Amino acid sequence: MVKLRRLVYENNDNNTLIRNNPFIKARKLEIQLLYEELSYLIGSCFKDTAIDEHDLEDVGNWKRRLILATEEAEDTVDMFVSSAIIKNDFTDNDLQLTYQQMIDPTTGDNLLDCSLKGLKDVMDNLKSIREEIMSNNKGNFFQKFVKHDKMMVKKFAATGTSSSRNTAVNVSATQHEELTVGFDDDALLLIDRLTGYRKKLDIISILGMGGLGKTTLATKIFNDSLVKYHFDKRGWILVSQEYSKRDLLLQLLASIGKSFYEAVSESKLCEVLYQSLKKIRYFIVIDDIWSCKAWDDVVACFPDDNNGSRVLVTTRLADVALHASRGGFTHNLRHLNQDQSWELLCRKTFRGYECPESLTEIGKHIARRCQGLPLALVVIAGVLEKGEKRKDLWKKVGESVGSCIINDPKGCLDTLALSYDHLPSHLKKCFLYVGGFPEDCRIRVGGLIKLWMAEGFILDPAQRSMEEEGEYYVMDLIDRNLLIVADKSSNGEVKSCRLHHLLREVCLKKADEENFFKKVSMPTPNRNLDSDVVLNIVKQRRLFTEYEVLCEIYSHGFASHKRSVLCFHDSRLLAFYKITSWVPSFLLLKVLNLLNIPMFKFSNIRMLVHLRYLAVWICSHDTSLSKDNAWSLQTLIVKGTFQRVIYSPDNMVNLRHLWCDRIIVSIGFSVPTISNLQTISRLRLDYRTRFLLETFPGIKKLGCCISSSSTNHGLLSFAMLTHLQALNIDKYRQESLALANPIRFPETLKKLTLKGLCLPWSYMSTIQRLPKLEVLKLLDSSFKGHLWEPGETQFHQLKFLKLEKLDIHVWEASSINFPRLRKLVVTGCGRLMEIPLELGNIYTLEHIETDYSNPHVRDSVNRIQEAQREMGNCDIHVSFTRMQGRSNSS
Structure with a gap:
């Protein structure tokens, strides 16, 4: 719908491919009528009135039909745009020849004529849907779509949660012993908290993913003999996703031996419950709570008489646990080892x-x-x-x-699926998408967010960027215990996540039910797919697969309306004809990930004019990133064996992230500023690009390499980049550098990595004054000189410091210089006499890492740890790295 609106109502000044295209201009009125018809149908389905139970099936059928019609309209318009651009704008002979070969075998029409007929067919279909719905009950079906959704959710929730919940308190002694393996330490910790000295009412939360044993642990605690003895009354209620306040109050009363007729008002039930618990020491378990509101509905019934009463809450949701505990104790339940x-x-x-x-x-x-x-x-x-x-x-x-x-x-999987069913619609798509990644894969958060953006899953926020909104989505899924933190970055942010094997099964099952994506592998040993299998694959809009499957789809002659193709499996170096042959069958792609598949070049990919995310591995000499069809592209990732890539952003105005493992050389361009660009790596700065940094003022992450020419022309001022948060500066090739002017940094900088610059240690005073710097990595001769003496200046916010392969002999520093340091890494500094012993006095320091190459450094680290242990501080963790990333820890 967004793209239709842009085609109809926006001037598309930045996209010359559309603005000057005669085929698109000629059909603009048709596209406008289609957009208005579709907008009317979609808008009408959100009117809110009553719905009868017998109408549910009919309304569901209309809704499914409207969704299919919307997808068909989007596909048809995008196919028309693709064919119009290819026919009018591409001068490449090979591409034009490919276009001419794209003929409908049944009608003999070319791609453009087929798409024009498709526009008419879609319009006729939308009119037909409107007429049929309007003739049925005078259009009241329009007003029932939302109520249909609400009723289906309520109907599903009425079935309750896992059956194991109903008998949680009455587990026999034998079952109890078997089911609580691994919970002894957790139980002792919580029982100690429950029966401790605190007089005020204490709310304790047990937090964890579904199936982790929260209810089992709560049962073990509830039936513990000390707990039974310590409390005058114990009660247990089950909340679940759908509940009523009245039912909760009646459950609570029944659990403490009180019973009332349902006719009694809620306020009366609250009063009786409150008085029943007054002046006694009570222990209440509130199991499987899904919302803050559910807690708010019952919390007023728990008196606080300063007598050591306790309430224990179990939940899968971090925000509910924190809300209920009110700053109290939240116990994160771990997976079993x-x-x-x-x-x-x-x-x-x-x-x-x-x-x-x-x-x-x-x-x-x-x-x-x-x-x-x-x-x-x-x-x-x-x-x-x-x-x-x-x-x-x-x-x-x-x-x-x-x-x-x-x-x-x-119904084990159904128990786990409750967490999915509780998600808002936008998070359901994001969560299902993760299920397409390989099993046990560590998924980089930044890359995942870029994929979500390209798929259109991230709603455009008003107060923050889409990337920041995506980070919020990731943390929401983590807080709901649906994603697991796999790695954290040097400043403590979540770097990668993973999906539990069984939650992945939930994703695969739901994705299959909702036709959300398809995972396909080539069969062995013949490595061929029959036409029926291929036809089923073609119907899927998202495909996680191997490269050979794409060639199979093309070889069977199917035209695919696929929107996303992600190939995570490694493939051999493929022949050129295979690399490009399948492209015409996938003209509507928005996401294409071929990063594990080496290719000679990607010229035919220019035909994919709707791409928002492209990741490729190119095995060739210099490669140009000047894609004249890339107006939709948001993320471009390129790796390969080439020497450099040439980047010209004239037709990449929506590009937000550009990453390359080789040198990026920018050529002249006409765009005054590139307001969307947020990430670029490894950009070469030299005298030809002296004004380049001024063209992307909104950039947040910059990786660049510098040469002697860039230092002589005073290009190393990054101060104008007032949104820059992460900066990585490397030396270009093996050139020797002599900086004519000091490097200037913006005060917004949070991460700084320097490599090969051979700076004097006097430059460090500039870095020390950066007010927001959290991560500093000094690598491979970034500084030169035997002595680093930071004086009394502080790194106010520095949490992570890494020194690697530096020619330094003496480092004089104290805890005053690094008041917030959490982790220190010193490796490959073969001449360093010691790590300053006073650094052990930094109260925030948690981890020191070094290698075996320097015995002086190793001994000083051991002395730091020993001295701290003698003073009762056992929190500093020390690790010694070996070759191939192995380490010994203490």
Whole structure:
């Protein structure tokens, strides 16, 4: 819809391909009528009136039809735009020849004529839908779409949550012992908090993903003999996603031995509950709470008589846990480790007997496949317990853990899927998308957000950028325990995340049900797909696959309306004819990731005029990024074996992120400023590009390499980049540098990496004064000189400092210089006499990392740790790195 509106109502001054295209101009009125018809249909479905139960199926059918019609309209218009641009603007003979070969085999029409007929067909279809709906109940169906959604959600929620919740308090002693493997430390910690000295009412939250054992742990605590003895009354209620305040109050009263008729008012129930708990020491468990409102509905019923009463909350949502605890204690429940997982699997499978030695190895593999989730281990143990204890059968179970979970008759996967069902619609798309990545993959947050942007999942926010909004989405999914933090960056931000194996199964199942994406691998050993399989693939709008599948789609002659293709699997170097042959079958792509597939060049990709995200691996000499069809492109990622790439942004005005692992050389261009560009790496700065930095004032991350010419012309002033947060400066090739002027940095800088510049240590005074600097990496002769003496100047916000391959002998520093330092890394500094011992007195310091190359540095690190331990500080972690990234820690 956004693209239709732009075609109709905006001048497209920045896009000469559309502005000057005679074919698009001639059809602008038709596109306007189509846009208005579609807008009317979509807008009308959001009127809010009552809906009868018997209308649900009809309304659902109309809604599905309207969604399909919207997708068809978008595809048809985009295909028309593609064909019009290719026919009118591309002068490349190979591209024109390819275009001329794109003929409908049934009608003999070319691509442009086909798309023109498609515009008419779409319009006729929309009119037909309007007429049919208007003739049915005088158009009241328009007013029922939203109510249909609300009723379906309510209907689903009425089925409740996992059946295991209903008997949580009445677990027998035998079951209780088996189900709580790995929870002993958690239980002791929480019981100590519950029965401790605090007199005020204390609210404690247990937070964790579905199936992690929150209710099981709460049950263990609830039935503990000390807890029973300590509290005068205990109560337990189950909340779940859909609830009523009245039901909660009645449940609470019943759990403490009080019963009332439902006819009693809510205010009366509150009063009775409050008085029943008054002046006694009580313990209430509120299990499976999904909203802050649910907590607010009951919290007023809990009196605080300064007698040590407690309320324990279990939830999957971090914001609910924090809201309920009111600054109190939140316990994040961890996944079981490998030993605990194996212990639980054995207990449930063998019921007290030992596991045969022949099954131990494969059994531990099965336990690892459950990734520390108790619910999964219990389900798999049930499968193993009922089957024969044979190694070959267990091996099959180990290869199909996900299938076993999906087929669990108790609905294990449905329990996990409740978290998905509770998501708002925009987060559902984002979460499902993660399921397309390879299993156990560490997904870089920045790259994931760029993909979400290209797919249109991130709503355009008013107060922040789309990237910042995407970061909010990621943290929301983490706080809901749907994504797991895999790595953090040097300043503590989430760098990468991963998806639990079973939640990935939820994604795959939901994606299949909703036709959201398709994962396809080439079959072995013949490596061919039959036409029926290919036809099914063609119908999917998003495809996670191997490169050979794209060639198969083309070889079967299918024209695909696919919007996204992501190939994560490594492929061999492919012949040129295969590289470009499939492109005409995918003209509507918005996302194309071929980063693991080496190619000679990507000329035919120029035909993909709707691309927003492009990641490619080019094996050739110098490559030009001057794509004359790239007006939609937001993210461009290029890696390869070439010497350099040539970048001209005249027709890349919407580009936000440009990353390359080789040198980027910019040539002259006419655009005065590039307001959207936020990331560029590795840009060469020299005398020919002395005014280049002024053209992208909004840039936030910049990687650049400098030469002697750039230093002589005073190009190293970055002060005008007032939004810059991360800067990486490297030396170009092996040139020797002599800076004529000092480097000037903006005060907004948070991360700074310097490499190969051979700066005198006196330059450090400029860096020390940066007020927001959190990360500083000094690499490979970035500074030259035997002595670094920072004086009394502070790095006010510095959290991470790395010194690598520096020719430094003496480093004189104290805790005053680095008041907020958390991590220090010193590697490859072979002449450094010691790390200053006073750095151990930095109260925020958590980790020191070094290598084995310098015994003086290693000894000083050990002395720092020993001195701190003698003073009772055992929080400083020390690690010694080895070759290939291995480390020993203490």
